[in-house]
Amino acid sequence: MSRMNEQQVFLIDGRDVPFAPGQTVMQAALDAGVYIPHLCFHPQFKPHGSCKLCTVKVNGRPATSCTLPVAAGMEIESETAELKDKRRMLLQMLFVEGNHFCPSCEKSGNCKLQALAYDLGMMSPHYDHFFPDRPVDATHPEILLDFNRCILCELCVRASGEVDRKNVFALSGRGITKHLIVNSESGRLGDTDMSTTDMAMSVCPVGVILKKRVGFAVPVGQRKYDTIPISEQFGDAPNAVLEQTR
Amino acid sequence: MSETDVIDAILDRHRRDGTRLMQILRETQEQLGWLAPATLTRIAVAIDWPRAKVEGTAGFYSFFHTRPLGRYRVLWSDNITDRMLGNADLTRMMCEKLWLEAGRVSEDGLVSVDTTSCTGMCDQGPALLVNYRAVTRMTPQRVEQMVELIRNEAPLADWPAEWFAVADNIRRGDILLNNAMQPGDALRACVARGPAAGKEASSNDRSWRETVVANPGPALALEEIKLSNLRGRGGAGFTTGLKWEACRSASVADGDSRRFIVCNADEGEPGTFKDRVLLTAQPDLVFEGMTVAGYVVGATQGYVYLRGEYRYLLDPLNAVLARRRAQGLLGRGIAGQAGFSFDIEIHLGAGAYICGEESALIESLEGKRGVPRNRPPYPITHGFLNRPTVVNNVETFAASALIALQGGEWFRGIGTSKSSGTKILSISGDCLHPGIYEYPFGVTIAQVLPACGARDVHAVQVSGPSGICIDETEFKRRIAFEDIPTAGAMMIFNDQRDMFEVARNFAHFFAHESCGFCTPCRVGTSLLKNCMDKIADGHGSQHTMNEIFQINRLLQMASHCGLGHTACNPMFDTLKKFRPAYERRLKTLDFEASFDLDSALAQARQMTGRDDAGSHLETQS
Numbered sequence: 001m002s003r004m005n006e007q008q009v010f011l012i013d014g015r016d017v018p019f020a021p022g023q024t025v026m027q028a029a030l031d032a033g034v035y036i037p038h039l040c041f042h043p044q045f046k047p048h049g050s051c052k053l054c055t056v057k058v059n060g061r062p063a064t065s066c067t068l069p070v071a072a073g074m075e076i077e078s079e080t081a082e083l084k085d086k087r088r089m090l091l092q093m094l095f096v097e098g099n100h101f102c103p104s105c106e107k108s109g110n111c112k113l114q115a116l117a118y119d120l121g122m123m124s125p126h127y128d129h130f131f132p133d134r135p136v137d138a139t140h141p142e143i144l145l146d147f148n149r150c151i152l153c154e155l156c157v158r159a160s161g162e163v164d165r166k167n168v169f170a171l172s173g174r175g176i177t178k179h180l181i182v183n184s185e186s187g188r189l190g191d192t193d194m195s196t197t198d199m200a201m202s203v204c205p206v207g208v209i210l211k212k213r214v215g216f217a218v219p220v221g222q223r224k225y226d227t228i229p230i231s232e233q234f235g236d237a238p239n240a241v242l243e244q245t246r
Numbered sequence: 247m248s249e250t251d252v253i254d255a256i257l258d259r260h261r262r263d264g265t266r267l268m269q270i271l272r273e274t275q276e277q278l279g280w281l282a283p284a285t286l287t288r289i290a291v292a293i294d295w296p297r298a299k300v301e302g303t304a305g306f307y308s309f310f311h312t313r314p315l316g317r318y319r320v321l322w323s324d325n326i327t328d329r330m331l332g333n334a335d336l337t338r339m340m341c342e343k344l345w346l347e348a349g350r351v352s353e354d355g356l357v358s359v360d361t362t363s364c365t366g367m368c369d370q371g372p373a374l375l376v377n378y379r380a381v382t383r384m385t386p387q388r389v390e391q392m393v394e395l396i397r398n399e400a401p402l403a404d405w406p407a408e409w410f411a412v413a414d415n416i417r418r419g420d421i422l423l424n425n426a427m428q429p430g431d432a433l434r435a436c437v438a439r440g441p442a443a444g445k446e447a448s449s450n451d452r453s454w455r456e457t458v459v460a461n462p463g464p465a466l467a468l469e470e471i472k473l474s475n476l477r478g479r480g481g482a483g484f485t486t487g488l489k490w491e492a493c494r495s496a497s498v499a500d501g502d503s504r505r506f507i508v509c510n511a512d513e514g515e516p517g518t519f520k521d522r523v524l525l526t527a528q529p530d531l532v533f534e535g536m537t538v539a540g541y542v543v544g545a546t547q548g549y550v551y552l553r554g555e556y557r558y559l560l561d562p563l564n565a566v567l568a569r570r571r572a573q574g575l576l577g578r579g580i581a582g583q584a585g586f587s588f589d590i591e592i593h594l595g596a597g598a599y600i601c602g603e604e605s606a607l608i609e610s611l612e613g614k615r616g617v618p619r620n621r622p623p624y625p626i627t628h629g630f631l632n633r634p635t636v637v638n639n640v641e642t643f644a645a646s647a648l649i650a651l652q653g654g655e656w657f658r659g660i661g662t663s664k665s666s667g668t669k670i671l672s673i674s675g676d677c678l679h680p681g682i683y684e685y686p687f688g689v690t691i692a693q694v695l696p697a698c699g700a701r702d703v704h705a706v707q708v709s710g711p712s713g714i715c716i717d718e719t720e721f722k723r724r725i726a727f728e729d730i731p732t733a734g735a736m737m738i739f740n741d742q743r744d745m746f747e748v749a750r751n752f753a754h755f756f757a758h759e760s761c762g763f764c765t766p767c768r769v770g771t772s773l774l775k776n777c778m779d780k781i782a783d784g785h786g787s788q789h790t791m792n793e794i795f796q797i798n799r800l801l802q803m804a805s806h807c808g809l810g811h812t813a814c815n816p817m818f819d820t821l822k823k824f825r826p827a828y829e830r831r832l833k834t835l836d837f838e839a840s841f842d843l844d845s846a847l848a849q850a851r852q853m854t855g856r857d858d859a860g861s862h863l864e865t866q867s
C-alpha cells in the first residue's frame with residue numbers, strides 16, 4: 001500500500017525526476033523544471049515528433065523524448081556533448097533549409113529557433129544554404145505569412161485543426177519540397193476564414209504567421225529571449241508574442 | 247460527360263469515402279489528365295475533408311499532379327541499373343527529338359519527359375513509364391518511334407503491344423515458384439484441420455473470429471505458421487507467426503471487432519522486382535496466403551497495396567480475384583465453411599517509396615500523406631482505421647499458403663536452422679541472365695554469381711540502397727537472416743563500374759524519396775546528395791567526406807523511420823570499401839573549395855558567348 005504514495009521516478013542526467021503514469025519523457029521533464037530542447041512540441045497538443053531537437057539517449061539508445069512514454073528507472077542522457085552537437089546540427093539544417101534573415105525579422109528575440117541557436121552555441125549555419133523560393137502571402141487584410149521562415153513543425157496545423165476547428169493550414173509536397181499550404185482553392189490566406197483571434201495565430205515558434213501593422217511593438221533587445229535564455233524560461237504560458245498578437 | 251460528371255461518378259463509386267482518396271485521385275487523374283484546383287475542391291467537399299488536406303495528399307505522391315504535365319508524360323526509370331544500360335543517352339535523345347528540356351512541359355502542353363525512381367524492371371531495362379504504364383527494353387529505335395507516336399498524338403492503345411510486355415524471367419524456381427498447388431488447396435487444408443463439421447457461425451455477417459473459440463481450425467493453422475519459423479520477407483524479418491498471433495489476440499475495447507490483412511506490394515526498394523513476378527506468376531498463392539491470414543486472425547477484409555508503377559497488373563489481378571470469388575475462395579462461406587468470410591481489394595500507390603514502410607502504407611491506405619506513424623502503438627494493435635492489422639510482404643503470404651498446405655515441419659526442413667524456407671532474389675546489373683532466382687536460405691553469394699552468369703564481379707549491392715554493399719572478400723557470405731538478410735535485390739557491378747557513381751545514384755534516390763517528416767532525414771538526405779554531387783563535380787575534399795560521416799551519424803541517431811536510418815548506408819559502405827573511387831575525384835585531400843569563382847562565372851560566359859582564356863579566372867591544369 002505504501003508503494004501507492006511513493007513517487008515513481010526516472011533519471012535525467014543523473015537527477016531523479018518524478019512522473020505520472022502515461023506521461024512522456026518531455027512532459028515529465030518540463031513539469032519537473034528540467035529543460036529538454038524542443039520546437040515541435042507544445043504542451044497543449046499531441047506530440048508530433050518531427051523536429052528531433054528533443055533527441056535524448058535512453059539507457060544508451062537514442063530516442064525522441066516528446067513521444068517516448070516514461071518508465072520507472074529509465075536512465076536518460078540529455079545535456080551531453082554528443083547530443084548537444086547533434087541538436088546544433090539539426091538547428092543548422094533548419095536554418096539553411098529556409099531563409100532566415102534574423103536582423104530584419106519581426107520575430108527576432110521572440111523566436112524559439114533563434115533562441116535555441118543562441119542557447120546551444122550555434123556559431124554559423126555551417127551548411128550551404130538552400131535558398132528556397134517561398135513567396136510571402138500578404139492577401140489577408142490583417143495577417144502576413146512569411147513562409148521563408150517555416151520550420152514545418154505543424155503547430156499551426158494542429159492549432160487550427162484541433163482548437164480553432166478551421167483547418168486553415170496543412171502540409172503539401174514531400175521531402176525537401178515539403179511546404180505549408182492554406183485551405184483555399186486560390187492558395188491564398190485571404191480566401192480562408194483565418195482570423196487574428198485564432199489560436200493558430202500564436203503558436204508559430206518562428207516568424208511565419210504575423211499580425212500586420214504591429215511590427216516591432218516591443219523593441220529588439222527587450223524581447224522574450226533577448227535577456228534570458230530559452231532553457232531558463234520554457235513554459236509555454238502566454239508570452240510577449242501572444243500578448244502582442246491579441 | 248462533363249468533367250464534374252466524371253468526378254462525381256468516381257466519387258459515387260467510392261461511396262464518397264475519404265479513406266479511398268488515393269483511388270479517387272488516381273482515377274480522376276487518369277480521366278482528366280491532371281488534378282486541377284477546382285477538381286480538388288469538388289473532391290474535398292464530397293468526402294467532407296478540409297480542402298488543404300486533400301491537396302496535401304495530392305502533393306505528396308510523385309504520380310499525382312496538381313498542374314498539367316502534358317498529355318504524354320514520360321518518366322524514365324533512373325535506377326543505377328537503368329543508368330548502366332544507357333538510359334541517360336536515351337533520355338537525352340528523346341528530349342532532343344521532342345525539342346524539350348527534361349523536367350519541363352512542352353509549350354504546346356503535349357509532353358513532358360522526366361525521371362522517376364526504379365520502376366522494378368531492372369532485369370529488362372532501360373525502362374520507363376508513359377502515362378504510368380510500364381515500358382521495358384528501350385532502345386534508340388524505340389525512342390525514335392515513340393517520339394513519332396507522341397508527335398502524332400497516337401493513343402497508347404495503338405502503340406506496339408510488345409513495348410508494354412513485361413517478362414517474368416524466372417531462371418530458378420523452388421518451392422514457391424515451382425509449386426503445383428491448386429487454388430483453394432491451402433484453405434481446404436486449414437478447414438480440414440479443424441473438426442470435420444466446424445461449429446456453425448451464428449450469422450454470416452458476424453466475423454469468423456467470433457466462432458474461433460468453438461472452432462480450433464484457425465488456432466491449428468497458426469500453430470503451423472509458428473512451427474515453420476517463417477520470418478517476414480519484406481526486410482525486417484519479424485517472425486510471422488508471432489505477428490499473426492499478436493493481431494489475433496489484440497483486444498478491441500470498443501466493440502468494433504474488425505481486423506485487417508494488408509499485403510505489402512509496394513516493392514519500392516531499387517533493384518527489387520520479385521513481388522511483381524510473384525503477383526504475375528503466382529497470384530493465387532499470394533491471395534491464398536492472405537486468406538489463410540484472415541482465417542487465422544479473424545479478419546474479413548484484406549488489401550493489397552500495389553505500387554503505382556505496377557498499375558498494369560491491376561486488371562489481371564482483379565480478374566484473378568473475381569475468379570476466386572466465383573470458386574468460393576473469397577467472399578462468404580469460403581471453402582464451404584459458414585462464417586469464414588474474407589475478401590480482398592487492391593489499392594494502388596502513386597509513386598512514393600516510403601509507403602513500403604508499414605505504418606506509412608497504412609496512412610496511405612487511409613487516403614493520407616504517406617508519413618510513418620509514431621510507434622508504439624504498432625499496426626498489430628492499431629493499424630488500418632486503428633484496428634488490429636497484419637502487414638506482410640507478398641512473398642511472406644505466398645510462403646504462408648504453402649505452409650498452411652504442407653505444414654510447418656516440412657517448411658522448417660528447408661533453408662538454415664535460423665532462416666527456414668527459400669528466398670526469391672531479383673538479380674540485375676552486370677550478369678548474362680538477370681531475372682528471378684529462388685534459393686533455399688543459406689546460399690552463398692559465390693554460388694549465386696556464376697548461376698546468373700556474372701563475371702569479374704567487383705561488388706554486389708544486396709537488398710537495395712538501404713541494404714549493404716559487399717566486395718570480393720565477402721562473397722562467401724550467405725543469404726540468411728543470420729548473415730546477410732535481404733528483401734531480395736541483388737545488383738551486380740563488375741570491375742569496370744565506378745562504385746562512387748553507384749552510391750551517388752542511391753543518394754539521389756533517398757533525397758527524392760524522403761517523406762520529409764523529420765528534420766534529419768528531410769534536410770540530411772538533400773545535404774548528402776549535394777555532398778556527392780560536389781565530389782562528382784571535382785569540388786570535394788577530405789572535409790566533404792568527413793561531412794558525410796557526420797551526417798550519417800545524425801541520421802542513424804535521430805531519424806524517425808528506417809528510410810532515414812539507412813539513407814547513408816551506400817555512402818558509408820562504399821567509402822569504407824571503395825575509397826579510391828572517391829579520392830580520385832577530390833580536388834585536394836585537405837582543402838575545401840566551397841566556392842569556385844571561375845565556375846560561378848560560367849553563366850556570364852554563356853550569356854556573352856565567350857569562352858576565351860581572358861574570360862576565365864584561372865587556367866585549369
Ligand SMILES: Cc1cc2nc3c(=O)[nH]c(=O)nc-3n(C[C@H](O)[C@H](O)[C@H](O)COP(=O)(O)O)c2cc1C
Pocket residue numbers: 477478479480481482483484510511512513514515599600601602603604605637638639640642807808809
Ligand atoms: C523505408 C522502408 C521501405 C520499405 N519498403 C517495403 C516494401 O516495399 N515491401 C515490403 O514488404 N516491406 C517494406 N518495408 C518493411 C515494412 O515496413 C514491413 O516491415 C514489412 O512489410 C512487414 O512484412 P514482413 O514481415 O512480411 O516482411 C519497408 C520499410 C521501410 C523502413
Ligand code: SF4
Pocket residue numbers: 099100101102105106107108109111112113114149206207208
Ligand atoms: S524565424 Fe527566427 S530564425 Fe528565422 S529569421 Fe526569424 S528570427 Fe531568425
Ligand code: SF4
Pocket residue numbers: 149150151152153154155156157180203204205206208209
Ligand atoms: S508556420 Fe510556424 S507553426 Fe506553422 S508549420 Fe511553419 S513553423 Fe510551424
Ligand code: FES
Pocket residue numbers: 037038039040041048049050051052053054055064065066067
Ligand atoms: S520536440 Fe520532440 S521531435 Fe520536436
Ligand code: FES
Pocket residue numbers: 618760761762763764765766767768805806807808809810811
Ligand atoms: S522522413 Fe522518414 S526518416 Fe525522416
